[in-house]
Amino acid sequence: MARMNLLESKITQRIARKRALTVFLREDFADLGGYDQVGRVLRGLAVKGKVIRIGYGLYAKAKTSTLSGQLIPKKPLPSLAQEALKRLGRETAPSSLETEYNAGRTTQVPTGRMIAGKGRIRRKIGYNGNYVSYEPITK
Numbered sequence: 001m002a003r004m005n006l007l008e009s010k011i012t013q014r015i016a017r018k019r020a021l022t023v024f025l026r027e028d029f030a031d032l033g034g035y036d037q038v039g040r041v042l043r044g045l046a047v048k049g050k051v052i053r054i055g056y057g058l059y060a061k062a063k064t065s066t067l068s069g070q071l072i073p074k075k076p077l078p079s080l081a082q083e084a085l086k087r088l089g090r091e092t093a094p095s096s097l098e099t100e101y102n103a104g105r106t107t108q109v110p111t112g113r114m115i116a117g118k119g120r121i122r123r124k125i126g127y128n129g130n131y132v133s134y135e136p137i138t139k
Contacts, residue, residue: 026057078112081132091118
């Protein structure tokens with residue numbers, strides 16, 4: 001159990017040091033321990049409210065909502081999804097809905113939960129029943 005606490009403290013310190021990053025992959029901690037060990041520690045940190053799981057092997061820094069008191073990510077879901085896809089090596093762009101709105105061709109405000117991506121993206125990124133949808137990049 002002491003080994004688990006040591007690994008947990010190392011992972012917690014690494015998360016705190018990375019101020020520019022909000023999304024973490026399980027592979028970011030591969031040098032600290034085995035695949036299963038790191039997964040157990042990250043699940044434990046999610047239970048404690050330090051991080052929130054947003055996808056398979058994807059975790060984000062968390063905070064408590066001042067409105068509802070629930071655990072939420074520090075950044076909005078579209079920003080998290082774009083950061084996660086960038087970390088996974090996928091190219092993203094604004095969706096056609098955002099492009100139409102920004103060009104003034106529609107007054108329908110996009111929710112931001114639609115992201116255009118290059119190639120096929122099958123990852124489910126989200127939390128608490130809210131997920132991001134994908135569309136192919138049109139150019």
